Amino acid sequence: MLDAKIPEGPIEDKWDNHRFNMKLVNPANKRKFDVIVVGTGLAGASAAASLAELGYNVKVFTFHDSPRRAHSIAAQGGINGAKNYRNDGDSIYRLFYDTVKGGDYRSREANVYRLAQVSVDIIDQCVAQGVPFAREYGGLLANRSFGGAQVSRTFYARGQTGQQLLLGAYQALAGAIKSGKVTLYNRSDVLDIVTKDGEAKGIIARDMLTGEMHAHSAHAVVLATGGYGNVYYLSTNAMACNVTAAWRAHRKGALFANPCYTQIHPTCIPASDEFQSKLTLMSESLRNDGRIWVPRDRDEARAVADIPEDERYYFLEEKYPAFGNLVPRDVASRNAKTVVDEGRGVGPLKNGVYLDFAAAIARDGEQAVRERYGNLFQMYERITGEDPYHSPMRIYPATHYTMGGLWVDYNLMTTVPGLYALGEANFSDHGANRLGASALMQGLADGYFVLPYTIGDYLAPKLGETALSTDDPVFTEAVKDVDDRARQWTTKKGGTHGVEHYHRELGKIVWEYCGMARNQNGLEKALSEIPALREEFRKNVKVLGSPDGINTMLEKVNRVDDFMEFAELKVRDALHRTESCGGHFREESQTEEGEALRDDENFAYVGAWEWNGPDQEQTLHKEPLEFEYVKLTQRSYK
Amino acid sequence: MSKMLNLKLKIWRQNGPHAQGSFLEVDAHDIPEDASFLEMLDVVNERLIADDVEPVTFGHDCREGICGTCGVMINGQAHGPEKGTATCQLHMRKFNDGDEIVIEPWQATSFPILKDLMVDRRAFDRIVEAGGYISAPTGTAPDANEIPIPKEVADTSMDAAACIGCGACVAACPNSAAQLFTSAKLHHLNTLPQGQPERWKRTEAMVETMEDFFGSCTNHGECHEACPKEISLDFIAFMNKDYVKSKIKNRSLASKR
Numbered sequence: 066m067l068d069a070k071i072p073e074g075p076i077e078d079k080w081d082n083h084r085f086n087m088k089l090v091n092p093a094n095k096r097k098f099d100v101i102v103v104g105t106g107l108a109g110a111s112a113a114a115s116l117a118e119l120g121y122n123v124k125v126f127t128f129h130d131s132p133r134r135a136h137s138i139a140a141q142g143g144i145n146g147a148k149n150y151r152n153d154g155d156s157i158y159r160l161f162y163d164t165v166k167g168g169d170y171r172s173r174e175a176n177v178y179r180l181a182q183v184s185v186d187i188i189d190q191c192v193a194q195g196v197p198f199a200r201e202y203g204g205l206l207a208n209r210s211f212g213g214a215q216v217s218r219t220f221y222a223r224g225q226t227g228q229q230l231l232l233g234a235y236q237a238l239a240g241a242i243k244s245g246k247v248t249l250y251n252r253s254d255v256l257d258i259v260t261k262d263g264e265a266k267g268i269i270a271r272d273m274l275t276g277e278m279h280a281h282s283a284h285a286v287v288l289a290t291g292g293y294g295n296v297y298y299l300s301t302n303a304m305a306c307n308v309t310a311a312w313r314a315h316r317k318g319a320l321f322a323n324p325c326y327t328q329i330h331p332t333c334i335p336a337s338d339e340f341q342s343k344l345t346l347m348s349e350s351l352r353n354d355g356r357i358w359v360p361r362d363r364d365e366a367r368a369v370a371d372i373p374e375d376e377r378y379y380f381l382e383e384k385y386p387a388f389g390n391l392v393p394r395d396v397a398s399r400n401a402k403t404v405v406d407e408g409r410g411v412g413p414l415k416n417g418v419y420l421d422f423a424a425a426i427a428r429d430g431e432q433a434v435r436e437r438y439g440n441l442f443q444m445y446e447r448i449t450g451e452d453p454y455h456s457p458m459r460i461y462p463a464t465h466y467t468m469g470g471l472w473v474d475y476n477l478m479t480t481v482p483g484l485y486a487l488g489e490a491n492f493s494d495h496g497a498n499r500l501g502a503s504a505l506m507q508g509l510a511d512g513y514f515v516l517p518y519t520i521g522d523y524l525a526p527k528l529g530e531t532a533l534s535t536d537d538p539v540f541t542e543a544v545k546d547v548d549d550r551a552r553q554w555t556t557k558k559g560g561t562h563g564v565e566h567y568h569r570e571l572g573k574i575v576w577e578y579c580g581m582a583r584n585q586n587g588l589e590k591a592l593s594e595i596p597a598l599r600e601e602f603r604k605n606v607k608v609l610g611s612p613d614g615i616n617t618m619l620e621k622v623n624r625v626d627d628f629m630e631f632a633e634l635k636v637r638d639a640l641h642r643t644e645s646c647g648g649h650f651r652e653e654s655q656t657e658e659g660e661a662l663r664d665d666e667n668f669a670y671v672g673a674w675e676w677n678g679p680d681q682e683q684t685l686h687k688e689p690l691e692f693e694y695v696k697l698t699q700r701s702y703k
Numbered sequence: 704m705s706k707m708l709n710l711k712l713k714i715w716r717q718n719g720p721h722a723q724g725s726f727l728e729v730d731a732h733d734i735p736e737d738a739s740f741l742e743m744l745d746v747v748n749e750r751l752i753a754d755d756v757e758p759v760t761f762g763h764d765c766r767e768g769i770c771g772t773c774g775v776m777i778n779g780q781a782h783g784p785e786k787g788t789a790t791c792q793l794h795m796r797k798f799n800d801g802d803e804i805v806i807e808p809w810q811a812t813s814f815p816i817l818k819d820l821m822v823d824r825r826a827f828d829r830i831v832e833a834g835g836y837i838s839a840p841t842g843t844a845p846d847a848n849e850i851p852i853p854k855e856v857a858d859t860s861m862d863a864a865a866c867i868g869c870g871a872c873v874a875a876c877p878n879s880a881a882q883l884f885t886s887a888k889l890h891h892l893n894t895l896p897q898g899q900p901e902r903w904k905r906t907e908a909m910v911e912t913m914e915d916f917f918g919s920c921t922n923h924g925e926c927h928e929a930c931p932k933e934i935s936l937d938f939i940a941f942m943n944k945d946y947v948k949s950k951i952k953n954r955s956l957a958s959k960r
Contacts, residue, residue, distance in 0.1 A: 115841040130762070131828050133868055134770045150848065186844070193844035195837045195892050197861040204851025222861055228769055229864060236836035243832040251825070274817065303764040338705060340738050340746055343766050444768065447785075447792045448739075513841045563752040565745070610757045614719070615818040617760055618752075 067320070067673060067688040070474040071175040076694055077157075080179045083475070084518055088525035095120030098524050099283040099532050101268055103255045103310055105132030107227075107234055107505060108488025109289030111512030114237035117246035119517055124281055125238070125247055126270055128254045128305060128620075133235040136291060136303040137508060140227025141348035141441065143209060143219035144505040146188040147181050151208055155216040157181045164503060165695040167213040167393050168468070168496020169647035169663060171323070173671070174694055175475060176493045183514040184506050188220055190513055194233040198222050211501035212349055213393035213702075219502040224348055224440045230505055234512070253279075254620060256547045258286060258314045258484065259539055265484035266533045267540065269547045273620065276613040278548045280535040284524055285483045287516065288314060289508075292467030292489040294327065296628045296635065297580070298572020300464035301333060301346040307624035308631050311471050311490050319479040320673035320686060322492035323469035324631070325639035328499055328648045329581050330465030331397035334448055334458075335417040344463035345448055347420070348441055349501040352390045354425035354434065355458070357381050357397070359409040359418050369419070369456055380404055388702040395498045395648045395661070396702060398462035402581050403659065405461070417459035426454065462581060466504060468495040468648065469638075472673040472688070476519035477511060480673075483523060487511040492671065497647025552612050554622045560607025564621045567602040568628070574598065575632050579639050584652040588640040595636065599629040634674055634683055641685065644668040656699070665697050705737035708795055711803040712747065714759055720815045720823075726805075727759070736796040740783065741766060741773060743795055744806075761820040768792040768931060771867035774874070775820045776807040781871035781929035789869060789931035809874035813881075813916040824870045826916040827884060833912035834905035835888045837897050850896050863890035865932045872926035872934075878918035883926035885913045886942035887934045893945060903952035906945045 072083040090098065098121050102113040105127040113125040129135060147160040160181040165172055192198065192206075198220050199207040208217040222229040241247040253270040259280070260266060267282035293308040294300040315321045332347045358377045365372060380400055382389045390397075401418045410416050426434050431454060435442070442453045449459070471479045471486035473493055478485050488508035495503065533540070574594050578587035602625070610616045644664035645654040654662045669690045674683040710731040717724030729751075734743050741763050748758035764772040768789040775790055777783035783793045798804065806820065814822040864887070872883035889906055892898035898905075920939060927936045 111841075118840045129764070129772065130824060131868065133828075134764060134772050136765060136770070139765045139767050139769050146847075148847070186842070188847045189844035190839070190841060192847040192850075193837065193839035193897055195860075195895050195897050197857050197864050197891065197895070198847075199861075200852055200854045200857040202854050204853050205848050222864075225769065225865065228867075229861070232864065236831065237839075237841075239828065239832040240836040240838060249828075251828075303770060304766060305764050337737050338735055340735055340742050342739075342742050342745055345767055443787075444792065447768075447788060447794065450737075450794070450796055517841065563749060563758075565749060607752060607755075609752065609755065615760055615821070618758065 067472070067686050068474065069173060069688055070476060071173070072475065076174060076178045079175050080182060087518060087522040090521045090525050090528070092120055094528055096122065097528065098122065099124065100285050100287060100520065101126070101281055101283040102287045102289060103268065104135065104289035104291065104490070105129070105235070105238065106135035106137035106289060106291060106488060107231055107508030108490070108512045109135070109287070110231065110234035110238045111509050112287055112289060112487055112516050113247055114234060114241050115513050115517045116520070117241035117244070123241070123247045124250065124283065126250045126253045126255050126268070128252060128273060130251055132238055132249065132251070133232060135231060136306055137231045137505070138228045139303065140505055141224045141346065142211065142350040143221035143226045143502040144187070144230060145211070145218050145502045146184045146220055146506070147218060148185055148188060150206060151217045153216045155218050157185070159216065160184060160218065162695055163214050164494070164500060165496065166700060167500040168498050169661065169700060170496065170665070170669070170692060170695070170697050171646050171690065172496030173493055173690060174692060179515065180494050180507060180510050183510045186514055187506060187509045191230060191233050194237060196222060196229045196233045209350055210353055210391060212352060212391045212397065213500040221350065224350070224438060227505060230509065234509070255310045256313065256623060257543050258310070258317050259543045260317050260481060261533060261537070261539045263318065264482045267535070269543050271547070271551065274615060276611070276616065278544045280540040280544050282532045282535050282540065284527055284530070284532055285485065285520055287485040287487060288471065288490050289487040289512065290490045292470065293324070293631060294464045294467050296571070296632050297464040297576050298569050299336060299341065299344050299576070301330060301344050304343065307627065309624050309627045311486070312627040312631050314471060314479065314481065314484060316676050317481060318676070319481045319484060320472040320675050321469070321634060322472035322671050322673040323638065324635040324674070325579070325642055325649050326468035326497050326647065327464060328394055328466040328468060329398045329462045331394055331401055331462045332420060332460045333463035333465070334445065335412060335414065335461040337414070345444065346463070346465060347445060347458060347460060349394070351420060351438060351441060354437070355390065355420040355422050356424055357390050357418055357420055359404045359411060363408045378404070378409065385702045392702045393498055393500060398581060399650060401462055412459045417461045419457040420460045421457035422453060423457070466499055468492065468497060468499055472671065476522060477516055478519070478523065485516060485520065487516060497649055551619060551623065554606070554608040554619060555610065555612050561605045563607055564618055564625050567598065567606055568625045570598055571595070571625070571628060571632055575635070579636050582650045582652050583639050585640065588636050591636045592633065592640065595629065595633045602629060637683070638672055638674065642668055642672060660699070669697070705735040708734045708736055708798060708800045710734055710798065713803070713805045714820070715807040716759065716819050717816050719818060724816070734795055736794070738795050739766065739791055740777070740793040740795065741791050759820060760818040763791060766791040769867060771869040774809060774869045774871055776809065776874060778805050781809070781875040782931055786928070787931060787933045789867070809870050811873045811879035813879065814870060814873065822870070827868050827870065827881070829916065830881065830885055830909055830912050831888060834901065834908040835892065837892055838901060839897070852896060856894055860891050860894045862935065863887040863938055866934055867932060869931060871929040871931060873917060875925040875929035876918070877923060877925065878921060880920040881913050881917035882920040882939045882942065883930065883934055883936070885909055886938035889942050889945065890938040902945070903949040906942070907949040907953050910942065910946045
């Protein structure tokens, strides 16, 4: 059932061969095809702009007021590109190798190689668009290092790289909107995917200002709708990030791959109380200069400055001398959890570890540190009321990124023909752990340089077919279903708690049993608690106001409802994968030193789940992963 | 546990662009001072829901001060009392126990109120669509290091590009002018070598689109005071200079008549 359609040939030739072998749509015929793009983050905006430049008619949807607000905007640290500008031994092959290894050997080699290949084009493209990357005094591009790599290949724009890349893509999109090749539907919440005879035909979107449901038809549908991190309630995601479009696609036949893979980012500001609505990331780039430590003494009561060097436990530097504070995210997070669980945590709730810049400030001066991380330090001070120039930051891991997503083949097409998934919404490139500065790279790779080629291969044979009419029963029925679903929440009376309450409760279960460390007992417990919570939620959630107009509770209740179903699949996937790999740490499977222990014999595959209807268990399909180039070994960062 | 505040809130409620609005008065007790301003509103909303009152609608998303979705007038100041801070990054420790806080939406004709504290800022997108981009179709780019850009140029471009498009500049301006937003976008692109070919066309188109929607600048400087990214007023001067020049540079047909 799962054919990844990986092209023949040596890995360095696969993408070239494939580009030659794919069918083309000639320039004059491209205007005869309509494409729907859902989402305007890096993947969606870059895809929509690039498809429009090629000549396709594009409709792009976002639930924001403006495309520029998608959560890609919040990415801080940087974007990788195998340019080897630093002359430090980088290459496409090394980026490929680092990414496969960093992903703990659970990604698809061919996809990762292509990602590394186009990474160099992305940097060129962004500079041409006017992205103001950091420069050296000679006017050439600057780089910094990121976790899981021993070369400097990360390009950055202060601590706002995601913002600048997204503005680049948004500006390209704005140009395309002006030219009429793209129609923008803002404040439009895509609530269902429409299929006919097994092929994607369009979507149903709710106009968030009027509450009306609209059907939109096209020759192909592209989902660039981000990840599912908000299933944890607290995460570094924006408040509106959700799994709805991907989940609805799953219910229409798209397999969902590796939902248990979640990246817990090591450097976030620790949670402080129940009212907390989100967790804030402090960029991984801080680990270039910040040293992570906790007091050796569990009962340490002295002020930070009074704790002598030899009584500080620099646990990453001690355990991993080669990579030190720059070990990959999963390793850094787990080690922070270990020291906090041992009772060495710092801060009022003893729930953090120090990230200390004193050494960097002493070495390079406060001004240099301010130039590198000024806006991050400022953000930290605003949130905590503490000044990181004079006392170390307190950090703790938090949910940040999701490596799992809709299963896609080499062409980024899901198991539903004509339905594509890009960026964080798909599963393909990061395996079980994503390296820093690779999410921006993948989003833009998919949107600028992969989809614009591969979509033609699907569309070319459809020349002459008009897009399905929205009067077709598949559309009118879907509009009615989606509308009924929305209205049921506001028509049912009574209710005990608002949506937020149930989301928070769901998050607690998922974080407790399917967070940084997982075990069979806990996962089984979650599998019994989630359906019970879902039932209570559906019966007792209180949604006020009218469905015919702006209703933020209604927007959220649909999303939480989908998270309630998704969470169960995520836990089931985590339960079935009894090995540890990357961000998926099963306590039953660890090395003597407490590192993730893979079981390649039994689990070197992508786990892709098929929907069988509500209240039915999904069926697992396996795509075996073959490693011809990167040898499977126990990861070591020592 | 954080310290708790008891506050008196006056929150603007309005059911649609043309509906009559009024203030909702709320006694917000036991607000943790470590909460952000929006988390304070979350707490208020949860309590309203418990009393079967529809929650207050406000725009928000990333809560990290970068997406530009949030923004309200707090005691008459756009984004509230802390300089260089978006509403989501303003924390309640900046207020005192017993304070009265008046919360209103941005007020500008070009930002119609959609509901309660949420406004429609699409006019900003129209300004960007008018020319706020560099035409570089995907795949056409030369090597990224082919054109060196002096560090100072990249830095000043980045200073301007830091704008988050929240609209506080317009809300703070007595004329509801959008000069700070428009000039930031222009300066971001107009200083870079890549931005030169379309510089004059871009400037003329963006400035004139801006004027279709927004009021005129009379150099009050309130926009800069309110800006969560502290975008410099200098960019407005650069924009004015470029706009005058564009009127000469853009006469492409002058010699052909």
